[in-house]
């Protein structure tokens with residue numbers, strides 16, 4: 016039977032250590048290389064997922080130059096290899112430098128077999144998860160589409176889509192609440208298309224973009240008292256939907272006017288009011304509920320406009336979606352911007368996952384666009400996306416422990432999302448036992 020154990024390459028020039036390490040890791044198929052040339056040959060021949068690399072290799076066994084050259088060569092040939100570098104006493108800086116140069120992790124010499132074993136095991140884990148992630152991305156996006164156009168694999172977002180499908184055929188007032196770039200505009204259009212008004216107009220007014228006087232004229236027409244003045248957008252959207260984007264930016268006097276209009280058309284003879292047959296849909300990135308409490312948004316208007324509030328999760332809270340969406344934008348833009356780009360490099364996938372996405376999907380779309388224009392190779396890298404894979408959106412990585420915790424949390428969140436919260440399935444995906452996953456969930460205060 017063929018040996019299916021994962022492959023581990025140990026690059027180490029000390030024969031004693033070579034022997035010791037070879038026998039320590041019987042869960043892996045271990046390959047040994049004593050210098051750069053052998054290491055590169057092994058990498059090409061065996062394509063191991065994880066490598067441990069002593070930085071002090073001949074002809075510079077007391078320095079680090081040969082080790083660094085080997086690291087760079089390996090990452091160029093197989094960028095997704097997880098390389099763990101060994102550093103001797105007082106070489107902590109070299110180790111950190113290696114990590115900055117894309118090594119996966121480091122360990123301190125003299126070797127503690129147990130500790131190194133843990134690091135190696137984790138590296139195989141991360142490698143498997145990344146591969147899984149890449150497979151999911153490749154499988155996208157047709158079957159990951161909801162509402163005909165919204166790309167997502169995250170249960171949080173699928174739930175939003177289901178709510179929109181449910182409210183669309185009714186005429187209830189819906190408020191879409193979410194950060195900028197989360198897709199409010201897109202969801203508003205999707206709601207219109209899923210409603211019986213789909214053949215009518217869909218008209219957008221951005222309340223933040225106009226002065227109060229202009230907004231008033233825009234909504235109600237130049238002369239609101241004149242029923243024959245059909246110039247307003249509310250009227251232009253009759254039979255369809257008027258989407259009031261950033262409704263929180265409407266000032267109090269205009270809020271009063273909108274409320275009056277809604278009341279009038281709600282009266283028995285309201286059918287005569289211009290725009291009586293317009294569905295009004297609102298969105299805001301601000302917390303309208305809190306604004307009513309502060310007196311900056313009328314409470315009575317709020318309760319009219321927000322009969323149903325649909326909260327759109329931030330992109331960082333939709334596990335797996337950044338990579339899925341990046342792939343979607345890449346496919347969509349490749350013909351126009353850069354046909355030679357075929358996909359995302361592993362470091363880009365990791366960086367997409369780690370970033371905190373303050374500008375949500377809009378930011379992602381812009382980064383992919385820019386990367387497509389700048390990319391020189393077939394695969395978009397983290398650098399093309401202008402993302403530092405280690406930075407996590409600006410959150411400083413204070414130490415390795417914290418970095419590992421972040422990686423653990425991310426991996427767990429992913430596995431839980433992929434398996435719809437099924438503990439057994441998630442544990443299997445992570446390659447750990449159910450009790451271990453329970454312990455980790457408890458340890459990190461995450462929900463099971």
Ligand SMILES: Nc1ncnc2c1ncn2[C@@H]1O[C@H](COP(=O)(O)OP(=O)(O)OP(=O)(O)O)[C@@H](O)[C@H]1O
Pocket residue numbers: 164165166167193194195196197198199200201202300340376377380
């Ligand atoms: N889930 C998604 N699938 C595919 N494309 C998306 C998705 N969400 C957003 N987009 C795209 O991202 C861009 C930003 O989305 P949209 O304009 O709807 O966000 P928004 O919340 O209205 O933003 P803003 O508050 O800045 O106006 C658009 O080009 C939109 O088509």
